[in-house]
Amino acid sequence: MGLENTNDVLMETAVFEEFESNVRSYCRKYPVIFSKAKGSLLIDQNGIEYIDFLCGAGSCNYGHNNDYIKGKVIEYLQNDGLVHGLDMYSIAKGEFIQFMQKYVLAPRGLNYKILFPGPTGTNAVEAALKIARKAKGRSNILALMGGFHGMTLGALALTTERSAREACGVTLGNATHVPHPSMMKNLDTIEYIDMILSDDHSGVDKPAAIIVESVQGEGGINIVPDQWLRDIRALCDKHDMLLILDEIQTGCGRTGTFFSFERGGISPDIVVMAKSIGGIGMPCSIALVKPEYDVLAPGEHNGTFRGFQLSFVAGKAALEFMLKENVLDETVRKGKIVQDYLAANLPLIDPGLTFRGLGLMWGIDCGAYPAGTAHQIRQLCFENRLILELSGREDSVVKLMPALTTDDATLMQGLEIVRSAITQVITATVASQTTGDEQDNTKLFA
Ligand SMILES: Cc1ncc(COP(=O)(O)O)c(C=O)c1O
Known part of the structure; x- marks a missing residue:
């Protein structure tokens, strides 16, 4: 492919082993030094190609x-487009919002405000939790066992992997975990959740929301049935809690529809997205919030990198690409x-x-x-x-x-x-x- 390394001197992994933190993880499983990538290939500094x-x-x-998306980013940079914009109004952000509304949300009959919480998925989860807790005036959140929602403390309280939880060094709270429908064949999880929320002796505090991955990515590709999505929606209405769909890994077409929850025909109260919403690997996350739950006052959720314009440019181009191809x-x-x-x-x-x-x-x-x-x-x-x-x-x-x-x-x-x-x-x-x-x-x- 003509993508071999043209540097004179090859880099040694010792650079990382000696000077990068011990917390590094993926690199231990694939201990080569990557230099390039194209389409479905990752290429190391020796020009060796790996299917990704x-x-x-x-x-x-x-x-x-991706040539189409990258082309739009290059064109934007060459025209001195704004790169960092806090959360100020900008053409790049405006175009992303308009495209998302017109071609993704409206055709699916979805009505959401778009919140830009920060560059990572866990930022979006934190924002969703803040919104749910403020909107409902309660702190507890239900989450499914096996779920992964991020590594900051609020999101980590929902994440179930033991080693990740133990590493944070504090007691994680304000969350109640319920079994995933795939875990116990004879347990009707909807009935179980209904019971713990109805029984005044269940010991479970009334939650503000439940957060769900329709397919658990880190949890082992555990899929909730279509009917379960409808039932949990109905249960949220019955118990006055919000339904948060974590589409961070499943979204942007990964499961064959733009949102993985579409197969249930439901409309969540909040949808969190990250990863491929940045189009070409640019850092970006969004929380889609039903207008009635857009309750955070100006500045109540903030952060310097909520307006990385290249993510908006790449994100819009990715949506265009997705539709046209x-x-x-x-x-x-x-x-x-x-x-x-x-x-x-x-x-x-x-x-x-x-x-x-x-x-x-x-x-x-x-x-x-x-x-x-x-x-x-x-x-x-x-x-x-x-x-x-x-x-x-x-x-x-x-x-x-x-x-x-x-x-x-x-x-x-x-x-x-x-x-x-x-x-x-x-x-x-x-x-x-x-x-x-x-x-x-x-x-x-x-
Ligand atoms: C479903 C899900 N939610 C949240 C996150 C956290 O996203 P980030 O690593 O960008 O903080 C991930 C990351 O893998 C994820 O798969």
Whole structure:
């Protein structure tokens, strides 16, 4: 592709190991130094290409360096467009708002004010919590077990992953977690939530809101049924609490519709978005708020980087691109390719493998195998030039999140790498289980 490194001297990973904080994370799983990216490919400084099934954790839905989006950003910069604007009125922001209203919200019959909370998803969650608590005058928020909503303290109180919670060093409060519908087959979670909110001896404080991911991304690709979305909407109305949809990972077309909640035909009170709303990996988040809940007074939620204009330019261009290239339909079509591929191949490897997903967001569940199995699969994929991440309990779910713009050949090539890695790891694991040999996969790829 002509994207090889042209620098004279290659960089050493020691730069990071010596001087970057220990908290660094993704880089430990893919210890090469990336220099370029195009479409579905990440390219390291040696010019080695990796197929990207991680996609910036969902921030690059429309492909790396998407020519259309990048072109708009370059043109804007070349014309000395405003880059930093606090939350002042600007052409870039105005155009983003107008486009979002006209082509995304209005056609779906959605009426929202757009709030710009800051550059990251967790900023949007914090803003949503503030709004819900102020609007309802209550502090408690319901959240689903397995959910991930961000790493700042308010959002972290809703996030369930133990290590992330423990690391914050304070007691996290004002949240009540309820089981996800996928967790206990015999539990009607709607009935359960209704019960704890109705029973004056449940010990659960009346909440201001419930926050829901329609597909849990970090939690292991756990999907709430369409009917559950309708039922939770009705329950929110019954108990006078707001429904917050976290679309930070599932939004921007990832599941085949712009918002993943569209399959339920519901209208949430607040929708939080980030990641691909910045178009080309630019930092941006938004909270969409029903006008009656637009209760924060001027300045009650603030921040320096709520007006990064390049995000607005890229964000609008991404929406244009999505419409003109039929990205949503294409995502559904490619999602079917992934589904058919997994359905045809995984049972041939081992019946213990299950999978689930929507659009181009899929998870292969290795929970039936020893801890560390999925880590091994990720490592083998990496060695075979495919980047992907794990999610769910004990990182047991192999997550596939290709760019929505990926071409069919690259998609198939990535799937083949995944299949081959799973075959190798699972075959060895099953063989060692039948011979009684202990195989502790956690030690192999710490
Ligand atoms: C569903 C969901 N909510 C919130 C967040 C937090 O977003 P950020 O990392 O931009 O703060 C994430 C990040 O992965 C997410 O997947």
